[in-house]
Amino acid sequence: MKTVAIVGVGLIGGSFALALRAAGFAGKIIGVSSPDAVRAAIERGIIDEALPLADAAAQADLIYLARPIEGILSVLDDLDAYVKPGTLITDAGSTKEAICARATEKIHRARFVGGHPMAGKEARGAAEAEASLFRGRPYILTSPSAELEARIASFGARIVIMSAEQHDVLVAFTSHLPQLISTALAASIGTEPEAARVAGPAAMDLTRLAMSPYEIWRDIFATNATNIDAALSVFIAKLEHLRSALSNAQLEREFENAAAAARLLRNMENP
Amino acid sequence: MKTVAIVGVGLIGGSFALALRAAGFAGKIIGVSSPDAVRAAIERGIIDEALPLADAAAQADLIYLARPIEGILSVLDDLDAYVKPGTLITDAGSTKEAICARATEKIHRARFVGGHPMAGKEARGAAEAEASLFRGRPYILTSPSAELEARIASFGARIVIMSAEQHDVLVAFTSHLPQLISTALAASIGTEPEAARVAGPAAMDLTRLAMSPYEIWRDIFATNATNIDAALSVFIAKLEHLRSALSNAQLEREFENAAAAARLLRNMENP
Numbered sequence: 001m002k003t004v005a006i007v008g009v010g011l012i013g014g015s016f017a018l019a020l021r022a023a024g025f026a027g028k029i030i031g032v033s034s035p036d037a038v039r040a041a042i043e044r045g046i047i048d049e050a051l052p053l054a055d056a057a058a059q060a061d062l063i064y065l066a067r068p069i070e071g072i073l074s075v076l077d078d079l080d081a082y083v084k085p086g087t088l089i090t091d092a093g094s095t096k097e098a099i100c101a102r103a104t105e106k107i108h109r110a111r112f113v114g115g116h117p118m119a120g121k122e123a124r125g126a127a128e129a130e131a132s133l134f135r136g137r138p139y140i141l142t143s144p145s146a147e148l149e150a151r152i153a154s155f156g157a158r159i160v161i162m163s164a165e166q167h168d169v170l171v172a173f174t175s176h177l178p179q180l181i182s183t184a185l186a187a188s189i190g191t192e193p194e195a196a197r198v199a200g201p202a203a204m205d206l207t208r209l210a211m212s213p214y215e216i217w218r219d220i221f222a223t224n225a226t227n228i229d230a231a232l233s234v235f236i237a238k239l240e241h242l243r244s245a246l247s248n249a250q251l252e253r254e255f256e257n258a259a260a261a262a263r264l265l266r267n268m269e270n271p
Numbered sequence: 272m273k274t275v276a277i278v279g280v281g282l283i284g285g286s287f288a289l290a291l292r293a294a295g296f297a298g299k300i301i302g303v304s305s306p307d308a309v310r311a312a313i314e315r316g317i318i319d320e321a322l323p324l325a326d327a328a329a330q331a332d333l334i335y336l337a338r339p340i341e342g343i344l345s346v347l348d349d350l351d352a353y354v355k356p357g358t359l360i361t362d363a364g365s366t367k368e369a370i371c372a373r374a375t376e377k378i379h380r381a382r383f384v385g386g387h388p389m390a391g392k393e394a395r396g397a398a399e400a401e402a403s404l405f406r407g408r409p410y411i412l413t414s415p416s417a418e419l420e421a422r423i424a425s426f427g428a429r430i431v432i433m434s435a436e437q438h439d440v441l442v443a444f445t446s447h448l449p450q451l452i453s454t455a456l457a458a459s460i461g462t463e464p465e466a467a468r469v470a471g472p473a474a475m476d477l478t479r480l481a482m483s484p485y486e487i488w489r490d491i492f493a494t495n496a497t498n499i500d501a502a503l504s505v506f507i508a509k510l511e512h513l514r515s516a517l518s519n520a521q522l523e524r525e526f527e528n529a530a531a532a533a534r535l536l537r538n539m540e541n542p
Binding site for chain 2 (some may be wrong): 006083110116118119120137138140160161166167169170171173174175177178179180181182183184185186187188189190191192194195196197198199200201202203204205206207208209210211212213214217218221225232234235237238239240241242243246249250252254255256257258259260261262263264265266267270
């Protein structure tokens with residue numbers, strides 16, 4: 001692998017490039033991005049040069065698509081004509097079914113493996129990129145790929161291989177539901193104008209996601225609406241069950257079961 | 272103020288004692304607690320001696336009630352007979368209406384000011400106590416008290432004075448609702464056995480509270496059920512509204528409003 005093209009040099013794309021370098025990649029990294037993103041990325045030494053998509057794809061042995069979901073879908077519409085035959089394409093989109101379906105439909109001259117690093121932070125953009133962003137975090141791939149797995153393992157990420165369909169069901173619970181809950185909680189607390197006077201760590205932890213920008217989420221909701229709706233139904237039923245148990249002994253068992261589920265998440269996070 | 276009695280020398284009671292010392296209090300600190308708690312507190316130098324409630328109350332100029340709510344209610348039933356006339360009693364219970372009502376009913380020879388430090392951490396017990404636990408956090412008092420306010424201000428806490436009734440409405444939103452949400456989310460994620468494979472920071476942040484022990488919450492639910500039920504109704508309505516807006520442009524405004532509410536919480540937290 002001599003040349004990598006990063007399409008969308010923001011937090012994730014920029015961090016992928018930095019992680020490649022930190023793991024010893026000595027080839028060329030080309031950025032395909034907006035003029036502002038390209039400038040920030042070149043200043044920080046994240047990319048070696050910037051090119052239009054067609055020119056970057058023509059040289060690249062690995063193409064990393066790190067735009068928002070709609071941007072990835074639109075690049076997939078055009079990319080097949082530009083690629084070197086047999087090149088490897090992967091992405092970092094937050095939902096996988098729509099993207100993998102589009103790739104199956106449109107990409108014929110290259111190999112496509114869907115990807116989703118479960119990493120991020122509140123701030124965005126290439127200026128916030130860091131080589132260690134993926135360390136210790138799950139990195140989902142929708143099919144095995146020895147080449148890609150070796151690279152990602154070198155970042156310290158934990159590789160998880162599962163179908164696009166299963167991925168989208170699970171992240172509806174672990175990522176999209178938390179976002180909607182945080183948004184609804186912040187809005188609920190906002191109905192009490194004096195609430196900020198008493199807000200402690202719990203309110204802070206649970207409303208942090210509510211500050212996420214909508215533009216990231218629009219595409220996620222558009223491409224995973226059915227799974228999110230199902231996860232919301234499970235959650236609201238659980239909450240109504242707790243509400244009905246507020247004043248009886250049943251609630252103790254609910255707390256114990258939920259605590260066990262929360263601990264299980266953590267054991268699996270740090271195996 | 273020469274002698275302070277701490278009734279319940281756990282995380283909060285122990286931290287109150289350590290914060291007093293750190294702020295220069297040179298008098299005697301007496302602990303009233305279980306044998307295990309007393310041993311841990313004496314080993315760490317948190318209290319000078321341990322006494323039964325009646326003997327401690329007879330000496331104390333300030334009595335700090337830091338048991339769980341039911342424990343505070345039960346101490347208030349007995350305490351009036353033991354106190355030095357005119358002594359100051361305060362508490363650290365998580366709900367205030369039931370406790371302040373009990374104090375009004377039972378305490379006649381001393382002054383009572385309800386209190387609630389919005390501080391804590393996952394671990395419990397005197398072994399976890401720290402002098403800085405209250406620093407930068409809201410500390411609610413149900414009525415003004417120059418003496419108590421001066422002490423609490425010396426811990427670096429942010430004093431907030433509000434009625435017991437308003438306190439209980441607001442913490443239903445900022446503390447009790449987050450707890451139930453976290454419990455329901457952990458239980459929901461627990462319905463998907465493979466979810467831990469993809470759980471990222473969002474799932475971790477929002478399920479942390481789900482590991483809280485039920486025994487702390489039982490008394491909170493028992494003494495604030497009406498307000499919690501009302502807060503749950505507001506939250507579920509907000510969440511259903513988001514669900515119905517998942518695929519339309521209205522959702523952008525909901526995200527903006529919730530983000531503004533979340534930012535307001537933070538500005539008020541760090542004034």
